[in-house]
Amino acid sequence: MNSYVTGSTIKRLREGRSLTQAQLGEKIGVSSKTISKWETAKGLPDVSLLEPLASALGVSVLELMSGDTMCNGNRSANMLRSKLYVCPICGNVIHTMGETVVSCCGVTLPPLEAEEVDQDHSIAREVVEDEVYLTVDHPMTKKHYISFLAYVTSDGFQMVKLYPEGNAACRFRLQRSGYLYLCCNQHGLMREKV
Secondary structure: OOOOOOHHHHHHHHHHOOOOHHHHHHHHOOOHHHHHHHHOOOOOOOHHHHHHHHHHHOOOHHHHHHOOOOOOOOOOOOHHHOEEEEOOOOOOEEEEOOOOOEEEOOEEEOOOOOEEOOHHHOEEEEEEOOEEEEEEOOOOOOOOOEEEEEEEEOOEEEEEEOOOOOOOEEEEOOOOOOEEEEEEOOOEEEEEEO
């Protein structure tokens, strides 16, 4: 691992839960002096304590180690935390509902970061009965194509995988506000609000 939990992260999370060093230590079975050493960078928690420490601080182990905590206001569905990954080797598209470590074909994949749709990747919409027909006026050659189209709302995720030499088109049921995503194999992930 490239990172490990820092004392400042432990202190911030502990204070955020209004716990004293003694209270946190009691929850995970260590002394308040041990917590103090961790927070002042005079020691590190043993790897066997990471899970109980994260649990006591109300975060995941990944959040504890990265120092980035996720706040999701929508507790009934975690779509607000959606992440998309694309394997550069086989083209697999992977959707997760939060931070995770994803690998495919032996490669650890970073989550894609969406940019706003530009004029070369604009999405045309046409209402057809109770669905919306989406098209992207974009080359669909073996070297340059749209890999997928997706529609994400606070409680739903729809995706259509597209292939070279096919059409850059699909149908979705657009029932509420959300985001339309497209992924160009050369220009990356893009989105627009609907």
